[in-house]
Amino acid sequence: MRAVVYRGREDLDITDVPEGPVGPGEVRLEVGFNGICGSDLHEYYAGPIFIPDGEKHPLTGRELPLTLGHEFSGTVAEVGAGVENAAVGDRVAVMPLYTCGVCPRCREGRYNVCAQIGFHGLMADGGMAERTVVPSHMLHALPDEVSLEMGALVEPMAVAYHAAKLGDVNPGSTALVFGAGPIGIGLWFALRGMGVENVQVVEPSATRRAAIERLGAATLDPTADDVPALVNDMTGGRGADACYDAAGVAPAVATALNALGAGRPMVSVAIYETPLETPLLNLVLGESRIQGSLCYTHEDYRAVIELMSRGHYDTTGWVEKIAMRDVVDEGFEALHAGRKMKVLVDPSIAIA
Known part of the structure; x- marks a missing residue:
């Protein structure tokens, strides 16, 4: 089968790879669509960062080279022994987390920050391929109203949904989202x-x-615009009830902390490529805080899929589909240059 194999920095190989067996508790998926994530861009241009290089991942036993892709949907093509939550023909989104289940974080229910966390597509062969094998516990069934295209967006939208919850907002809140890339858009929808x-x-x-x-x-x-001043006027001097940084740059963080209300959080859901100087005095004087956000939970997946089933999400103007053969030029390079916002790879036209 055809797959996008990562071999190192700026080294992707679109090639034929053998298909692995389907073991107990696993399913083989015919991949519908696979999104190129910001994490994939970081790996391609600055990695390997998260992808194991020279030492196998403790949960998956994998290292370079491997097939990319952790934002994907698909149709169940084969079911392994003992699988009871899926059948051939089921349409699914995949929550691609590998967790140990035994570290203190996992035992507390915080498996999304497992001490040994792994991702299908970063620590195991992923969904940027015609087919992939995943543990059945990663599957979330897609209702008829949710397309496979939309299903491939569940993962990034769940990242945003999880972060949105951490802002402790309510319908009367004023929220600021910094950055209008895919996660920023997802935060707005969430x-x-x-x-x-x-x-x-x-x-x-x-x-x-x-x-x-x-x-x-x-x-x-x-x-x-003087964002803090405008927000101050908008809220009668209270400031924002929550700020969300999906930009990952110093000016956004500084502006967010200046616009933040007393005792309120700035939720960080960005990847920071360079160290940032944080104006801690703002946090002290306002008893406000910076709240990190990582990944998602099964609850977040269910919430996003339910919103999708009601037609809440709209891909108009920011999501494009490409063939696998175009993944470098029309995918990674176009995203890196800012010519596109979100790209979904369609493996069904890999050889066309």
């Missing part, structure tokens, strides 16, 4: 799905502002 009406998306790129405005979002331009 917050609106939670009933929060006053969500302002802070984005310096006119192209990205226009894209999320077409979905119905209100935006602020930090290069032209």
